[in-house]
Amino acid sequence: MRILLTTFLACVFAGENLTAQDWLRFRGQNGDGKSPATGLMKNWPAKGPRLIWTAKNLGRGFSSVTIRGDMLFTIGDIDSKQYAFAIAVSDGKQIWKQEIGKANTGDFPGSRSTPTVDGDRVYCLTTDATLVCLKSKTGEVLWQKDLVKQYGAAMMLAKGKWEWKFSESPLVDGERVIVTPGVQGAVMVALNKKTGDEIWRCKSSLVGAKGADGAAYSSIVVSQACGVKQYVQLVGRGLIGVEAKTGKLLWQYNKVANDIANISNPVVTGDLVFVSTGYQTGSALLELSKSKNGKFKVNEKYFLRPNVFQNHHGGFVLHDGFIYGGQGHKKGLPMCIRLRDGKVMWGPIRNQGKNSAAVCFADGHLYFRYQNGLMVLIEASASKYFQKSSFMIPDVRHPSWSHPVICNGRLYLKEQQRVLCYEISDKSK
Numbered sequence: 001m002r003i004l005l006t007t008f009l010a011c012v013f014a015g016e017n018l019t020a021q022d023w024l025r026f027r028g029q030n031g032d033g034k035s036p037a038t039g040l041m042k043n044w045p046a047k048g049p050r051l052i053w054t055a056k057n058l059g060r061g062f063s064s065v066t067i068r069g070d071m072l073f074t075i076g077d078i079d080s081k082q083y084a085f086a087i088a089v090s091d092g093k094q095i096w097k098q099e100i101g102k103a104n105t106g107d108f109p110g111s112r113s114t115p116t117v118d119g120d121r122v123y124c125l126t127t128d129a130t131l132v133c134l135k136s137k138t139g140e141v142l143w144q145k146d147l148v149k150q151y152g153a154a155m156m157l158a159k160g161k162w163e164w165k166f167s168e169s170p171l172v173d174g175e176r177v178i179v180t181p182g183v184q185g186a187v188m189v190a191l192n193k194k195t196g197d198e199i200w201r202c203k204s205s206l207v208g209a210k211g212a213d214g215a216a217y218s219s220i221v222v223s224q225a226c227g228v229k230q231y232v233q234l235v236g237r238g239l240i241g242v243e244a245k246t247g248k249l250l251w252q253y254n255k256v257a258n259d260i261a262n263i264s265n266p267v268v269t270g271d272l273v274f275v276s277t278g279y280q281t282g283s284a285l286l287e288l289s290k291s292k293n294g295k296f297k298v299n300e301k302y303f304l305r306p307n308v309f310q311n312h313h314g315g316f317v318l319h320d321g322f323i324y325g326g327q328g329h330k331k332g333l334p335m336c337i338r339l340r341d342g343k344v345m346w347g348p349i350r351n352q353g354k355n356s357a358a359v360c361f362a363d364g365h366l367y368f369r370y371q372n373g374l375m376v377l378i379e380a381s382a383s384k385y386f387q388k389s390s391f392m393i394p395d396v397r398h399p400s401w402s403h404p405v406i407c408n409g410r411l412y413l414k415e416q417q418r419v420l421c422y423e424i425s426d427k428s429k
Helices: 147-151
Strands: 002-005 010-013 050-055 066-068 071-078 081-088 094-102 116-118 121-125 130-135 141-146 171-173 176-179 189-192 198-201 221-223 230-235 238-243 249-253 267-269 272-277 282-290 296-304 316-319 322-327 333-338 344-346 357-362 365-370 374-379 387-392 405-407 410-415 418-423
Touching: 066 116, 066 405, 081 121, 094 130, 094 141, 116 171, 130 147, 130 176, 141 147, 221 267, 230 272, 238 272, 249 282, 249 296, 267 316, 272 316, 316 357, 322 357, 357 405
Parallel strands: none
Antiparallel strands: 002 010, 050 418, 066 071, 071 081, 081 094, 116 121, 121 130, 130 141, 171 176, 176 189, 189 198, 221 230, 230 238, 238 249, 267 272, 272 282, 282 296, 316 322, 322 333, 333 344, 357 365, 365 374, 374 387, 405 410, 410 418
16 A cells, blocks of 8 residues: 555555546535646547547436546446446556446436545445445446435425435545435435445434535545534535534525525635535625634625526535635626625626536636537636636437536546547647
8 A cells, every 4th residue: 555645636546546636425525526637638639539439338327427546436337237447548448337226317317416536436325325335347236235225315395396316425524434324313424435334424413494415416626624623514404514523513504495406516725615506596705714613604705696696506616715606596707806895796697508517617617518518618717717728528319417527638428328528638739
């Protein structure tokens, strides 16, 4: 075993060689949508970057991809079953396919969660809330835990009508894998990543008039606010912070919750948390502090009404003190907001993209992937909106929602049954 330390990735792995740019969980190792990749194209050719390979027959759904070394992982539904897949980064050929659950046949059918890679294991959460641990090299099931049977896990119901199934991507932190059943008595749980045995559960009930009971569609991010390591998560009743060591509920914030779907990952920096939800809700910047008795306080620095900034789904990124993301319910209009005071620097901007946009960042640029399949490259500048390039993902026939991934000079796009791999290294021109 060797230790690999970088400013972006500080974890312990065993076995194969690993690069600093491996993309090990949904929205990257910090869950913030930022890639450490550099030396990337500042403009794309008119028809888009060179397509290196296309992997096919990977099942329907909206999972993104994760990458470790020479292997890429994703989840998709084929017929009545849900599968995890491993494919080769070199040529897109399938290495293994492993059944992990039943297919999701409800509204917007298909997979949701993105696999999390840790060492020689892969962790997948099915749409029916079964957490499955697989051997990364072979796909062998090592253990699994049904969170509904074990904890009564439940999703927030959209006004009692729709349920778009479990979508969280698991967090692996040290010897633990953490997920969010979302219910009273088990809001969040930490399990031994090797065995699935419970380490702790957050038993607190959540309060607040807004939102709905149950888990939401976000994934956990890690904060060190006030010197206390904690897991920050968006659930049906809003935003919560859970102490990493004990599972104690430290704080909660209800105002940003809506009763249909709370989706985008929050962004954390220092003692601050920025959060946004759609469905005509809005955004908030929270500052966390501790009182003399050790209890956490939540100070709302500002709240942005939905006509200013609401992120439906697709997320947002923080870069050099500014938030960049898609504004508007089902719109994804590019926008820049100064984090410290909520001042709008530019936007919202109308371009050729349609509906919501999944957003990530690399090498000074924003990558907006729109529902109609348009990829847009935008300079991450607070002074003005500067669109550099765009191209259409070929053969888009379904909502193009999966989050883009940038890893080792390549852009990876899951497009329903396929994964497309593009060369975006500046050396390739």
